Amino acid sequence: MARILVTGGAGFLGSHLCDRLLERGDEVVCVDDFSTGRMANLAHLEGHPGFRLIRHDIAEPIALECDAVLNFGCPASPKAYQSDPVRTTTTCVNGTLNMLRLADACGARLIQASTSEVYGNPGVHPQPEGYHGAVSCTGPRACYDEGKRCAESLVFDFRRHHGLDAKVVRIFNTYGPRMHPHDGRVVSNFVRQALEGNALTVYGDGSQTRSFCYVDDLVDGVMAVLDAPAGFAGPVNLGNPAEISILEVARRVxxxxxxxxxxxxxxxxxxxxxxxxxxxxxxxxxxxxAPRVDLEEGLRRTMGAFAGAPPEAAPTGMHRWGRQGPDLVPQPPH
Structure with missing residues (x-):
């Protein structure tokens, strides 16, 4: 058994990671400020003896003992991260720095969640890890794109200068149950609109492409990185290489x-x-x-989960995205 800290553990990907870690017998400490995470994503873990929940903003330091850190504590949908871009940048940069310092103090391994957004609007296709990207550092997406690029640089500086066992995963478009229905991402938008009987909103002419990875496959990849030898640092792309136009996704939904x-x-x-x-x-x-779930099956599972969930209103800003955690969530000793 290992004690693993999952930041952003009440979020879409983070909550699935908490599940997988607990299933294999690890102890999980979930840290989330509930700016975009939701208590509903963790409700099934209430009372689990191996699970502890702490409400905390990782842009502020925290003191914990752990064997590994999975740093997934940042909003990932453009609608959420653009609603408070300064906070997004400070979460990416200060949050990652705090988690690196914590891992260094504990002698823990750290997995940093980065993103395909570090490639920007790519001039190389498909995108290999050696491609340095084409990112606008002044546009409305820069808070996330550049924040994650800076986070990566911090990870590799800690490896070089502190000998920290830290690794970077670059996550491509991922979808599945527990996505917020109003997060503005392609699959959640389309599924919610279809279930409501509304027209699906396609931005532009729909010829732009994405490659969608079902959440279970993505978690498989993160777990493989967590268990990889210390010499493997990445960055490594995780996603499904099956490319499809947005218009075709809409038609399938x-x-x-x-x-x-x-x-x-x-x-x-x-x-x-x-x-x-x-x-x-x-x-x-x-x-x-090797991703195993094809888009047809993944969409079917996602639609089933959305259809069975209670309706949720659209948040009006990042600070209102998630329901606040319980008042009695203990803060760790400093």
Missing amino acids: IALAGGGAGIRHAPLPIDDPVRRRPDIALAREALGF
């Missing part, structure tokens, strides 16, 4: 929903990447990573 109100088009957001597909050769070779 409509078909699964049994028809609907069709498609409506809206202006393409600023700095929205035209193409996105991971080169996962490194993950395949070094980790044995």
